[in-house]
Amino acid sequence: AQTVTQSQPEMSVQEAETVTLSCTYDTSESDYYLFWYKQPPSRQMILVIRQEAYKQQNATENRFSVNFQKAAKSFSLKISDSQLGDAAMYFCAYRTGTSGSRLTFGEGTQLTVNP
Amino acid sequence: GAGVSQSPSNKVTEKGKDVELRCDPISGHTALYWYRQSLGQGLEFLIYFQGNSAPDKSGLPSDRFSAERTGGSVSTLTIQRTQQEDSAVYLCASSLMQGGEQYFGPGTRLTVT
Numbered sequence: 001a002q003t004v005t006q007s008q009p010e011m012s013v014q015e016a017e018t019v020t021l022s023c024t025y026d027t028s029e030s031d032y033y034l035f036w037y038k039q040p041p042s043r044q045m046i047l048v049i050r051q052e053a054y055k056q057q058n059a060t061e062n063r064f065s066v067n068f069q070k071a072a073k074s075f076s077l078k079i080s081d082s083q084l085g086d087a088a089m090y091f092c093a094y095r096t097g098t099s100g101s102r103l104t105f106g107e108g109t110q111l112t113v114n115p
Numbered sequence: 116g117a118g119v120s121q122s123p124s125n126k127v128t129e130k131g132k133d134v135e136l137r138c139d140p141i142s143g144h145t146a147l148y149w150y151r152q153s154l155g156q157g158l159e160f161l162i163y164f165q166g167n168s169a170p171d172k173s174g175l176p177s178d179r180f181s182a183e184r185t186g187g188s189v190s191t192l193t194i195q196r197t198q199q200e201d202s203a204v205y206l207c208a209s210s211l212m213q214g215g216e217q218y219f220g221p222g223t224r225l226t227v228t
Contacts, residue, residue, distance in 0.1 A: 027219070042221060043206075043221050043224075045214060050216070093157065101165065102148065102160040102163055102171070103160065104160070113122075
């Protein structure tokens, strides 16, 4: 079974600074997808960024980028120029690529952005 | 267009009562998922519907939990004889197709007293 681990229950960052959230996963599959979701107090999960395992290039979405280390099974999220609106719970998630559907989530990291 | 909607937003029920939670997926989305988010267990998969195929029920924690999806659209998650450990936020998501990006609803917070 696949597992996803986020070892940082809480992180904080100063506004305009950069922060990196860590995620490791365990799988024996070669075809899979990794995601970072953001959950603000409204509870609605929002997709931040996704990475296909077969792609060597790290995904980027504006201020958000990932460092995908396939051999190390590591998938960290870097948030640059942090904004107050980035404060939320962040979840790392895994989905198998072979007719996969369900997401397997990590425990989450609560990010605080200090003004 | 409208996103995934869930009702009720919050539900308080007494132990032993049955509850029904509703999910309206995005129109045209063939896949629908239920997840549970609780303090002790984190975010966990419950059940998955894809078109007319038999649902994947492998995440349901007990036979008190059941779900159906009528007409390939609206889904109802039913919890019978609720227990305090059922207290959680129940999230619904839908995707255009199997393996597509999942769009989440705002969840239903269930409190069992």
